[in-house]
Amino acid sequence: MRFDLDTERGAQPLYMQLANALEAHIADQQLSPGTQLPSEPMLAAENGLSRATILKAFELLVDRGLVSRRRGKGTFVRARPMERKLPELTSFSEHIDSLGLVPGNILLDYAEFAPGAQDRPGSPFPEDVGLVVLERLRSVGGSAVGLQRLIVPDYIAARVGLDEWRAAQLDFSFYGALRAAGLSLAEGEETLRAINAEPDEAEHLGVDPGTALIEVDRRSHDASGQLLEHVRARYLGTHYLYRVTLNNPSNGGSHETNPSTARRAGGGYAPRAHSLLDGRG
Incomplete structure (x- = not known):
């Protein structure tokens, strides 16, 4: 899964851009509830980023309540709250x-x-x-x-x-x-x-x-x-x-x-x- 990220000076931090891109995929159902996100090494290799950047993006998505991390299994899209x-x-x-x-x-x-x-x-x-x-x-x-x-x-x-x-x-x-x-x-x-x-x-x-x-x-x-x-x-x-x-x-x-x-x-x-x-x- 590759994303077009802005690497110019003054742009948003890369981890935030990646988190926003993944959130957009979740919002439009390209990543549906229960779907496992690509692994940190895979995203890092496909986007030319460090694993630390991927990890920080995942942590931001966890804080936003969009994904959950399951020990030994990976990172998964959460079901959206139902009003x-x-x-x-x-x-x-x-x-x-x-x-x-x-x-x-x-x-x-x-x-x-x-x-x-x-x-x-x-x-x-x-x-x-x-x-x-x-x-x-x-x-x-x-x-x-x-x-x-x-x-x-x-x-x-x-x-x-x-x-x-x-x-x-x-x-x-x-x-x-x-x-x-x-x-x-x-x-x-x-x-x-x-x-x-x-x-x-x-x-x-x-x-x-x-x-x-x-x-x-x-x-x-x-x-x-x-x-x-x-x-x-x-x-x-x-x-x-x-x-x-x-x-x-x-x-x-x-x-x-x-x-x-x-x-x-x-x-x-x-x-x-x-x-x-x-x-x-």
């Missing part, structure tokens, strides 16, 4: 479908826990309720973007026909299964926090341990207030952005009558939220 407006209570599969992209679902583990079982995972469900737990790797267009744990009561799992075989289907959507069974979610509460990838998580996601992730904790209820699901997902930080618009009530802004604002404890400024990757179900 989603909150507070839509939609599933991961539904949202990715709505963007015209292909959601992926790989079942990593399926487990059933009897009421009161000592080894059951922590959840907001009562101890006297049995649980069904799915651990899944979620992807977009074949690229891994996050890990998700879905916990549902055993009686809800039975009603929607959820078992290990069904959960393993590539097109399985829990929200779709709920609707098919005549159930629906009315509202959810969600908490986000920044964390770092544990070694096993990093291996599944194809990144280095310690890579920045966003953890999303969601608890969803039906119209009667019954808790139907507890989801804890961890997504690559480059695929999830939480953006808020703040309203100042003293200047006429109010979140009490605006259904699109997120809840905030303690009053004051109310955030209206937007996200760059749906986090669920």
